[in-house]
Amino acid sequence: MLNRADLHGSLSEPLLDTMNFLNEVAGRYPEAISFAPGRPYDEFFSTEQVFDHLRRYLKHLEDEGRSAGQIRSAIYQYGPTAGQIRELIAEALRIDEGIEVPAESIVVTVGAQEAMLLVVRALTSGPDDVLLVSSPCYVGVCGAARLLDVEVVPVIERADGLAPADVEEAVRIQLARGRRPRALYVIPDHSNPAGTTMTLAARRELLAVAARTGLTVLEDSPYRLVSPGAQLPTLKALDTGRVVVHLGSFAKTVFPGARVGFAVADQEVADATGRVGLLADELTKIKSMVTVNTSSLSQAVVAGALLSAGGGVTALNAGPAAHYGASMCLVLDHLDRRLPAARRDELGVTWNRPSGGFFLSVRVPFVADNAALIRSAEQFGVLWTPMSYFYPGPGGERAIRLSTSYLTEAEIAEGVARLADFIDVEAESRVRSTRLSDRRQ
Known part of the structure; x- marks a missing residue:
């Protein structure tokens, strides 16, 4: 039997386990709506x-x-x-x-x-x-x-x-x-x-x-x-x-x-x-x-x-680019509806508004780690990626990455609703814990 300590040090790095963990969680909760994978939209492909x-x-x-x-x-x-x-x-x-x-x-x-x-x-x-x-x-x-x-x-x-x-x-x-x-x-x-x-x-x-x-x-x-x-x-x-x-x-x-x-x-x-x-x-x-x-x-x-496509891919991707732009706008629109400005100010939630691409970042007032991801999957049926995965050093502990590329309009609407409920509950739980701690002091 080989000893892990005798193998290359990278194999003991948490970094190399992050994607495997996401895949494992997705497999355990197949009914969850996932904002985790940065994948192109399947409907653009034909065999x-x-x-x-x-x-x-x-x-x-x-x-x-x-x-x-x-x-x-x-x-x-x-x-x-x-x-x-x-x-x-x-x-x-x-x-x-x-x-x-x-x-x-x-x-x-x-x-x-x-x-x-x-x-x-x-x-x-x-x-x-x-x-x-x-x-x-x-x-x-x-x-x-x-x-x-x-x-x-x-x-x-x-x-x-x-x-x-x-x-x-x-x-x-x-x-x-x-x-x-x-x-x-x-x-x-x-x-x-x-x-x-x-x-x-x-x-x-x-x-x-x-x-x-x-x-x-x-x-x-x-x-x-x-x-x-x-x-x-x-x-x-x-x-x-x-x-x-x-x-x-x-x-x-x-x-x-x-x-x-x-x-x-x-x-x-x-x-x-x-x-x-x-x-x-x-x-x-x-x-x-x-x-x-x-x-x-x-x-x-x-x-x-x-x-x-005439030698380039711009024409080939005119439709997909419009779709991905619309998907990003749709996610942002549903976030605005489910967590309006007054409520997110109260909770301490913010997000950016990218002009393109597949991803946006949401800052939350609680630790968004693997344990929180499992709670999100089990109790709310929604998946996302902890931003801490993407920091070579400390950072990102209170932020999540959302991928906007892979889901249908209906999945986006339902997924954002579930995510907003999760954020709301987690944030309120943190507020209650803080108040209890303050009283004890």
Whole structure:
């Protein structure tokens, strides 16, 4: 029998148990309405679309003059480690985001999660290297860093997103500790979990901070093209100094089961002989020892989806973006109705109002931990995610994350009603406990 203490330390971290715990609770209370999963809405997917996209890509290869044998190999064989649809992704980035990069600067990955792992591994070379992250933060990048034994340093987000001055101060503090800040991970648009969006001025200043301090910015941006209205430019589109590695995913825009993501890594890397290559080439070396390559079949389906939409995904996601925007508004509207301003002021409840994405954050006057989540599921039939899951350090103990993407209108209405009842009861219970404690003193 193996001893847990002899296994890698990350396996004893609560961080790696968080998603399993949520899945376990959802399985135990199948009738509960869940605001926990950040999943796309199922009704946008059709099984036949998979075959349509695959046929469209096969026709594309045929139109390019590929032989029957070459087309067969493109589907059945491993394919190049860096990916076989890099040109199509580069064109989609140009159409959708105004990002102009050569195809060879792109590495196609098994979801954005692998892209995070590859980039963090490539950029950190010693025990003094640290990764800065906006906090609260997507748990996947913190998990990847922990697996690699890379220290994570949180930079607390403000109401309007990450403040460049806070990043620069964090760099100064880490340098004073003898640490080497190597990179900063941030979701500038409709962040997961808080739903914040950085202003244009903050984006420009963050790039200036990165240039001054030598930071590489890891920009994760999965929610832009499934959000309504015009979006601010990505950090990569504004990046004239090649300080940004752009992490992308087709999980939200095409479908999550394909597990196709990518990294745009056009930074130049010089070796000891003076030969210059791209960071993408270094990521490809690591990928060859991690997943070898990304599924050729999955790449083909994603490529077919891009081709069917004229090369980009903006047109493909016009309907979903409108739907997700409406779902966010509907959740906020029902929250306003169930917990009107006077009542939430009395209870000490607040929430933000994201302009897009899948998530919003609700601050509550009680500890929103796993025990509270179980009470919510058992007594009220509603699930959510504790915000404390997303803090690399202390924080988020009195806040919850709500996902607005996955539920129907009827489920949203009923789910918010149940959630409001739960918050009301928990808040009142805390008030009674406080009064009793005060009397005893």
